[in-house]
Amino acid sequence: MTMSMRAALLGLALLSGVPAAFAQAQPPAAQPPAAQPPAARPGTLPLPVGASAQPLTLAEAEAALVERNLTVLAARRGVDVARAQRLVAGALPPAQVSVGSSVAQFSETRNGAIRGTRYLSPSNNINVGLTVLVERGSKRTLRSRFADRQIEGAEAQVLDALRTSLFQLRQAFLGALLARANLEVALGNRASLDRTEQLLRRQLRDGAIPEGDLLRFQASRLQFEIDVTSNAQAYAAGVAAVAALLAADPAAFQQGAGQLAALGINPRVTGALAPPPERPRTGTPAGPASAPTAVRTILSPVAFDVRGRFDAIPELGISREELAQGVASRADVVVAERQSAAASANRLLVEAGRSRDVTVDSSWGRSRLSQDLPDSRDRLNAINSFGLTLSVPIFTSRIVEGNIATAAAQQGQADAIARAALLQARAEFAGAWASVEQTRSLLNLYAGGALGRAEEAYRSTEQAYVAGGRTLLDVLDALRVLNATRIQANQARYAYLVALSQLEQASGVSGVAPRL
Template sequence: MRLAGVRLGLMLCGLAGAAMPAWAQGNPPAGMAPLPVGQAARPLTLSEAEAQLLERNLVLVAARRGVDAARAQRLVASALPPPQVSVGNTIGQFVETERGATRGARLFSPSNNIAVGLSVLIERGGKRELRTRVAEAQIGQAEALVLDTLRTQLFQLRQAFLGALLARANLEVALANRASLDRTEALLRRQLRDGAIPEGDLLRFQASRLQFEGDVTSNAQAYAAGVAAVAALLAADPAAFAPGSGQIAPMPPGIGAAPGGGPASAPTTVRAVLSPVAFDLRGRFDQAPPLGIGRDTLAQGVMSRADVVAAQRQLNAAEANRQLAEAGRSRDVTVNGSWARSRLSQDLPESRDRIDAVNSFGLQLSVPIFTRRIVEGNIGVATAQSGQAEAQARATLLQARADFAAAWAGYEQAKALLDLYAGGALGRAEEAYRSTEQAYLAGGRSLLDTLDALRTLNATRIQANQARYAYLLALATLEQATGVSGISPRL
């Protein structure tokens, strides 16, 4: 009778609480339960993180600067070749006689003579328009690369956030197990102190609960790593945290133990640190939203994926650059105009009006010659680059379709696994635990058998969390693979 009372007390005060689902205990849904994080850690949802990513993600900021650079390059490409102005004068003079002697060496100031020239390059073959076309295509490519960067950075954020929520949900399960086991151990220690059970029963229980402590520490570490990954994507310092914040204190040793201590009074729990940064990630991890869109529609959306569009625009820019290289067959003409004024003495016959200054004008046209090999070489380079861009565009499209095929297969498998757990696998594990509990109360099972059943239930809960994570990540992967927005879950 006394032993049965001990068993009943254990079930009511300890392990039975761990077997109850979260909704039956009135706890918040998975991913939303409050954790003992640091006081400075503020809650952050996935939608809030995505909004911050648009403004703060450094990779995205760098991609936007690429658009600014491409637009500035268009100003350069669309401008006319700048004319060149030259100004000079004769600074010295001397004469030579028939016998080779030099006479009359002198220097002149700019006030005595000046020469001004203007040189203008006239482009032929529509080179300016073609350069502008290349620059505009490069702007479009840079804009598409910004969208592709946003696509990949959003997926990395969602992947890190969902991974952190998985660790958080598993940590919530581990902490609930620890709380129940702590209550059970405290009760066993009191029973040992009162002489109701031998010390060996408590020692066997303490040895059997150690793996649950590993669940606490491993999931706390995984949650901290997930928070740090999210912080880095949001341009926050992952290492900026207050030392000692977010600590879960261990169960004090020796509570309820028999006088004199002994092995049963040794610590059985560890201290864990939860939040190393200023974020406490929150989300309804128990939700499993439907896809809401067909496979054929998603397959058509691959054509509009940002990297596919960027590759096509790169091909357009390469083709425009090839046409610009072919325009090099039309030789440009350089026009040089000059004017010179000189007040230097002139050896001219005497006339009625003495000469004060001489003004002269000049006009020159210059055309480059022997340019055929250079032009044909440039055309060959541009043609090869255009071929490369075409091959890259085709490869990008095929890779996008391969990504979609893999993402769709992953979605189907994740949905099937989630349906398995939602269809009763978790309920069967809970029922199995309750059956073992009832057998224990009736004296047909031992406390260690009940702990084994709790381990099975705990493993099933962890696997159910993993199935939810796989499904939510599969939705995010489908959006990343197809470029179709609105598929990723809203938690």
Template sequence: MKSLPILMLLVASGAALAQPQPPAAAPSGRAESPRQATPAQAAMPLSPGTQVITLEQAERLLVERNLAVIAARRGVDSARAQRLVASSLPPAVVSAGNTFGQFNEGGRPAAGSPNTANITGARFLGPQNNVTVGLQVLVELGGKRTLRTRLAEENIGAAEAQVLDALRSQLYVLRQNFFTALGARANLEVALANRAGLDRTEALLRRQLRDGAIPEGDLLRFQASRVVFENDVVTNAQAYAAAVAQIAVTLAADAADFRPGEPPAVPTRRGATSSDPVRATLSAIAFDVQGRFNTIPDLGIGREELGAAVQDRPDVVAALRQASAAGANLALVEATRWRDVTVNAGFARTRLNQNVPSGTIPLLANDQFSMQLSVPIFTRRIVEGNVGVAAGQAGQADALARAALLQARADFAIAWSAVEQSRNLLRVYTGGALGRAEAAYRSAEQAYTAGGSSLLEVLDALRTLNATRLAANLARTNYLVALAQLEQATGVSGVSPRL
């Protein structure tokens, strides 16, 4: 009977711990104050500046901010600009110039005549006295401009598929980190609730010790047994902060640059310092994730439908388009067997020196028109070598496309197996494991009431219940991550749960 008050408090604490965690409240943009939070969230020592974020909000931010997606979009812009270049005619070259100086050169003087200079009439002429104008045009043969345009369009298609693939990959990373953060948050809520219940039990034990109702050894054994629960609080707080930091990376946010406000006040346990490491860990996180973690979504689609959709996965489509682009490049290189012709047209006008003797009609200037055609020769070895390079690249691209499809099929098989296994394991916990752990805890309490067991046996049962609940949270996390992995493996949107 002396232990009855202790038992009553343990029963009340155990009943509170055995209750399932309520679903997270819908986010309102900021973390709720302790007075507004639910009982399970009241002990979360978050900073007032921590932003509450849901999965839907995070996905929208990812589309706008993720650096990998932005880089892929810039690749599309580059490919489209290259199409403008590829579809243009080879630019003509216009040249203009003039002779800026001239002189006359005479022959050797005759024998016996005075030695005179051989250079006479040196002068510098202005631009108005002579001018040379030229036009050079490259005439492409073999339809090279059309083939270049086709190659550029194939590259645009591949770049667009790469944007979708980058979005697919980054969404999976975000969802994986988000579900991991939800699991860590649920574990932290369990650990904080455990610690609060144990604090109340220890306070009662201290009062019973002062009243002489229990020996001091019971209190010491109780304090030694709660170390595991204290370690759970710190470990889960660190895991939650780490998962939130990874979410910040995918959203292009600097997780280390967050300036926290004053953390909410939490009661200080007797014998504990005011600087709680959990508060120090959580007060500087930039986001507080929210979602219906206890929801167990159904897949809603069959294996055959998902398997058929794998061939439309963005990375498979990108590989196919890159193979098509390699084929277009081969056709372009083969067109170089047609030798291009360069046409040069020119006009030159030179004003003649007026002190040169002339006929009856004075000559003022000399006008000349010219036309030249040039064709490269001895290009066969170069062309054949380039064709061989392009053919090899086309073969490589085709092999990579087939390998991408096979890898996608393997990813789908692995992801489907992971979904099946994680769903079966989750059913084990939700179907009876938690209930059996709670029943074992209640049985230990009843045995303690009847005097058939010790307080440590009750604590062992509580540890088992706590471990089972943490394992159930892990099973939920793994199932949600497996669904996100299945969506990534198939490329089918909507498979990943909407929390």
């Protein structure tokens, strides 16, 4: 076997360790697997994203969500509404003031004739009235109590909106981080395959291998290119979902992209990333073997560049019993309980309608019109009159009892909803706990030996190829198995991290979700 063939094998061997795109730039033939630098952390390696995309960690995203998420902001406005309604509920019924005046006057005789018609001005006569509603049955106190229960419910709804939005953010962020880790693997595979293909082209030029070997190798690269494009698309979609939850426009980014020399990728078209211009392949004869073997577009600019320790496997650190006790204080369960308490306060308020309210009308009138008696010796200048009227509604029993029955039924509905919310929360907790157990078991399977076995299988296949017992395509098949195992390991990590986030959402206990 020639030295150039061994160089090709060493280039392939780079795929079993750190992605070669992120290794130090050294000639492939002088960099055996044992000399690879320490493995970089998945989810933290630099990507060629847009120039305006700022790195974003999960902790930073969560902090921004509290201040910027539109669902949470809308829930906070609900608290403002409830507090404003509390001011209205605690106020006394407004009194009504009336002011009037007679505008015309005429006299009518016994025979129906009209005499003494005249028009009057407000300066000659005025009538002033005051109407006050006197509530009975402590209605004002009961209204205030009902408004207080509504404020408590609105505050709990803010916490529930925050709980739900945080889970959505964590799920979207972890999804973007999964795509990022898979994209890192795919880009590393591509860079290593590029170097191996260069070596095979050199061998073809030297006549060490037939053109068919190079063509078979190039045909086998297609799946790796599909991995690059699919993961790049998934990463862009995941970042867009995160941006939307943070009230940022996912499509508002500067055109253009950054560059990463280690990947050999530079911006070529405004708003898109592409590999550098292809150099003339002087060592490859014209024909199918000289055609491009990599896709042009790599990654579009994104709003954020999510970062995180995707290989982190956090421990739970709390027992199932402790988490189960926290379900009763979950935000949506508290919302349902407070809505039930508000329904109870509303029923008491409606029952107070059995005590009829009294309306008090008082009036004062003053007239400066001529009102003298025929035999009066002291001429009158004005006449003042005072009035007082009390009014009580009657025939209200059917209306009041109907309202009471309605309020009692609504309270029953609220009580049933509160019980159902607690049972649903406990069911979600049971499912979330089972998901944590199963995903952790699967993750332990990959961390405990599945990845190691796939890497060892690749190395043994490579050694057999060096000894002449395997073909280059056998090595590529082993590489596909190794690559699939790495992707599946990333998926297992993602499933476990999402399960932890879901367990925090289901239990209502903070601190369970992963910190990357």
